Structures are given as structure tokens and as C-alpha cells.
Amino acid sequence: MSKILGLGNALVDVLIRLNNDMTLKELALPKGSMQLVDDKRSADILKYTKNFEKTLSSGGSAANTIQGLARLGVDTGYIGAVGSDEYGEYFKRDLENYNINTYLNYRETRTGYATAFISKDSERTFATYLGAALELSAEMLNEKQFSGYDYFHFEGYLVPNYDLVIRALKFAKNRNTFVSIDLSSYNIVEENLDFLKKLIPEYVNMVFANEEEARALTGKEPEEALKEISEMCDIAVVKIGSKGSLIKRGDNIFRTGIIDVNSSDTTGAGDLYASGFIYGLTKSLALNKCGQIGAILSGKVIEVTGARMDDSQWQQAIAMVDKELK
Ligand SMILES: Nc1ncnc2c1ncn2[C@@H]1O[C@H](COP(=O)(O)OP(=O)(O)OP(=O)(O)O)[C@@H](O)[C@H]1O
Ligand SMILES: [Mg+2]
Incomplete structure (x- = not known):
């Protein structure tokens, strides 16, 4: 059976539902924005929201992808850095609940967390504190951690750390x-364009890019970008939101649509698309099937608020995925 290892910024997602938007004003967070906050600002937010009801889940892009794979029954592992604190413990427990092998480095700095304020009208405002995740560094990796894994998936957010x-x-x-x-x-x-253009051909087998990322990498629109990316690696995937995704390996091009979804909080869509696609690869499915499984998982996660599907959502998703396997 295939085993998949992930590397990324370990974050705890903290969802807070707001009764009104006064909180956003008082915390000086522009509604609908996604902001990185420093230590002081994050402490202020924590203090202000001390008595607010919070829903926690482990988060971070690669961790979401790994958790999706674990939910599909794949053997997985995850490397990241957290603080020696409550959120760090929570992150570890949440991953281990799904039998993910964790290789976590404990830092003095607090665990990173992304606070998502959800307004009455469903609009979301993010304040992300990277905390200990920013301290993830090359020395924390050792080759033994990679032992036994057939796939390695990492998130672009780490790319600025070239050594790592x-x-x-x-x-x-x-x-x-x-x-x-x-x-x-x-x-x-x-x-990090020059770095990526050297890195991908040398080390990377598969690239997931959305439309904007594909344009940033190649200067081209999806179809042409797909061609150019596929010349740098084995499998190129360009996700085009509600238009689905484009996939290319060698001379073969595939186009995948989307599934019908009810609501539309797209948090986690890209991460779960990757879970589905990689799952298909572990089952040696044709690439259009891999894309279709990506579309199923991303579609299902769009139906929930945040990047975590509940058990019933997962049951529905798995039933749909099983049909693709037949
Ligand atoms: N409105 C939609 N309905 C159904 N599926 C969708 C919709 N929007 C996106 N998807 C699915 O999610 C996949 C990934 O979404 P998208 O292209 O937005 O990637 P992304 O920008 O990396 O996502 P994210 O914002 O999560 O990082 C799409 O290829 C598609 O399968
Ligand atoms: Mg994305």
C-alpha cells in the first residue's frame, strides 16, 4: 500500500461566528480580508476573543491534503513545527485521531493559528499568525522521516525557505x-520565480496550480500554462475553479468538470482536490479519474464552512469516490 508524507505550515484553524461586525471594526480587520498578523496583534485578538465560542480544527494546506488522504484510508505522515502549548497538542491529537504519523518539532514560540471570523452574511475575515510554523527549518528534517513513503507532498507557502x-x-x-x-x-x-523554475524540473513530479499561480509561473492563460508546466514535470494540473481542472502528462491532456454543490465556501477546495488526485494515483487510476476524484472531494468541502467535512459529508464523498473506483 502506498504511503504519503506531507510537509507544511502547521496551523490550527479557529472559527468564530460573529453576531455583528463590531468585532472586526474593533480589531481593525477589513471585512473579507486575509491578513498575516504578528505576535502582538495575535495576542490582542486572542485577548479580545477570550470568551467567544470557538470551533477548532487542525489546518494548513498540506495538513488538510494529508488529512483528506488519511480519511480515504491511506497511510500518511506529516512534518511540521508547533509550539509547546495547547494548540500544539490539539494539532497533534487531531492528526493522530486519523492515524496520521506526526513528526512535529516543538518550539518555544506559540503554535500558528488562523482565526476565521464568520459574519452573519457568511463572509469570512482571516487573521493568520504563523508562529512556530515560521521556525520550521532544514535542520528539523532527517532522511529517516522519509523512509517508507512513496509520495511526498508539500505546499508552496514553504518555498521562500529555500534550504528547507x-x-x-x-x-x-x-x-x-x-x-x-x-x-x-x-x-x-x-x-520565487527563478527558484521554482529550477526546482520543479530537477525535483518535482507533479505541480498543482490554480489559474493565478499558473499565470504567475508561465505568464500564460490556463491551456497554454498547462503545456508549459507539463514540460517542467511529469504531471501538470491547472485548477480553474468552477470550470474544473486541466491535466497533462506527456502528450495526453484531460479535462475534468465539477460536481454540483449547494453552497459555496471554497476554503480547502484546492487542498482536498490534491487529496483526491493523489488518492487516484495511489490506486493507479487514469488521470481523468484522478481529476474526477479531486473534483468530488473539493466539491464536497465547498459545501461546508471551513476546510473540514464532518462524518456524514465524508460518507457521501467516499460513496461517490467508490463509484469512480469501479
Ligand atoms: N463552484 C464550484 N463548484 C464545484 N466545485 C468547485 C467549485 N469551485 C472550485 N471547485 C473545485 O475545486 C477545485 C479547486 O478549486 P480552485 O480552482 O479554486 O483551486 P484553488 O484556488 O487552489 O483553491 P483554494 O482557494 O482552496 O486554494 C476545482 O478544480 C474544482 O474541482
Ligand atoms: Mg490553492
């Missing part, structure tokens, strides 16, 4: 591990 990424990819390469990256954000791609 190169060390991870060297370990993966030494072990003939299949490597995938989700590019995460177009500004990461823009800011």
Missing part, C-alpha cells in the same frame, strides 16, 4: 519518492 525545501527534496529524490507541490499563492510564485 531543497533538503526535503533531496531526501525525497534519494528515496525515489514521487514529489508533488501545490503552489499555494500567486505572490509566492512571483517572488
Whole structure:
């Protein structure tokens, strides 16, 4: 059976439902925005929201992908950095609940967390404190952690840390591990363009990019970008939101649609698409099937608020995935 290892910013997602938007005003968070906050600002937010009801879940892009795979019954592992605190313990427990092997580095800095304020009209405002995740570094990796894994998936958010990424990819390469990256954000791609253009051909087997990330990497629109990315690696995937996704390996191009969904909080869509796609690869399915499973999981996660489906959502998703396996 295939085993998949993930590497990423370990974050705890903290969902807070607001009765009114006064809180956003008082915390000076522009409604609908996604902001990185420093230590002081995050402490202020924590203090202000001390008595608010919170829903926690482990988060971070690669961790979401790994958790999706674990939910599908795949053997998984995850490397990250957390604080020696309550959220750090929570993160570990949440992953271990799904039998994910954790390789966590404990820091003095607090565990990173992303606070999502959900307004009455469903609009979401994020304040993300990276905390201990920012301290994830090359020395924390050792080759033993990669032992026994057939796939290695990491998130583009780590790309600015060149030493970390190169060390991870060297370990993966030494072990003939299949490597995938989700590019995460177009500004990461823009800011590290030369590095990525060298890194991908040398170490990466599969690239997941959304439309903006694909444009940042190639300067081109999806179809042309797909071609160019596929020349850099084995499998190129360009996600085009509600239009589905484009996939290319060698001369073969596939196009995948979407499933019908009721509501539309797209948090986690890209992460769960990757879970579904990689799951298909572990089952040696054709790439259009891999894309279809990606569409199923991303569609189902869009139906819930946040990046975590509940058990009943997962049951429905798994039933749909099982049909693809037949
Ligand atoms: N409105 C929608 N209805 C159904 N499925 C959707 C919808 N929007 C996106 N998806 C699915 O989610 C996949 C990934 O979404 P998207 O292209 O937005 O990637 P992304 O930008 O990386 O996502 P994220 O914002 O989570 O990082 C799509 O390829 C598609 O399968
Ligand atoms: Mg994405």
C-alpha cells in the first residue's frame, strides 16, 4: 500500500461566528480580508476573543491534503513545527485521531493559528499568525522521516525557505519518492520565480496550480500554462475553479468538470482536490479519474464552512469516490 508524507505550515484553524461586525471594526480587520498578523496583534485578538465560542480544527494546506488522504484510508505522515502549548497538542491529537504519523518539532514560540471570523452574511475575515510554523527549518528534517513513503507532498507557502525545501527534496529524490507541490499563492510564485523554475524540473513530479499561480509561473492563460508546466514535470494540473481542472502528462491532456454543490465556501477546495488526485494515483487510476476524484472531494468541502467535512459529508464523498473506483 502506498504511503504519503506531507510537509507544511502547521496551523490550527479557529472559527468564530460573529453576531455583528463590531468585532472586526474593533480589531481593525477589513471585512473579507486575509491578513498575516504578528505576535502582538495575535495576542490582542486572542485577548479580545477570550470568551467567544470557538470551533477548532487542525489546518494548513498540506495538513488538510494529508488529512483528506488519511480519511480515504491511506497511510500518511506529516512534518511540521508547533509550539509547546495547547494548540500544539490539539494539532497533534487531531492528526493522530486519523492515524496520521506526526513528526512535529516543538518550539518555544506559540503554535500558528488562523482565526476565521464568520459574519452573519457568511463572509469570512482571516487573521493568520504563523508562529512556530515560521521556525520550521532544514535542520528539523532527517532522511529517516522519509523512509517508507512513496509520495511526498508539500505546499508552496514553504518555498521562500529555500534550504528547507531543497533538503526535503533531496531526501525525497534519494528515496525515489514521487514529489508533488501545490503552489499555494500567486505572490509566492512571483517572488520565487527563478527558484521554482529550477526546482520543479530537477525535483518535482507533479505541480498543482490554480489559474493565478499558473499565470504567475508561465505568464500564460490556463491551456497554454498547462503545456508549459507539463514540460517542467511529469504531471501538470491547472485548477480553474468552477470550470474544473486541466491535466497533462506527456502528450495526453484531460479535462475534468465539477460536481454540483449547494453552497459555496471554497476554503480547502484546492487542498482536498490534491487529496483526491493523489488518492487516484495511489490506486493507479487514469488521470481523468484522478481529476474526477479531486473534483468530488473539493466539491464536497465547498459545501461546508471551513476546510473540514464532518462524518456524514465524508460518507457521501467516499460513496461517490467508490463509484469512480469501479
Ligand atoms: N463552484 C464550484 N463548484 C464545484 N466545485 C468547485 C467549485 N469551485 C472550485 N471547485 C473545485 O475545486 C477545485 C479547486 O478549486 P480552485 O480552482 O479554486 O483551486 P484553488 O484556488 O487552489 O483553491 P483554494 O482557494 O482552496 O486554494 C476545482 O478544480 C474544482 O474541482
Ligand atoms: Mg490553492
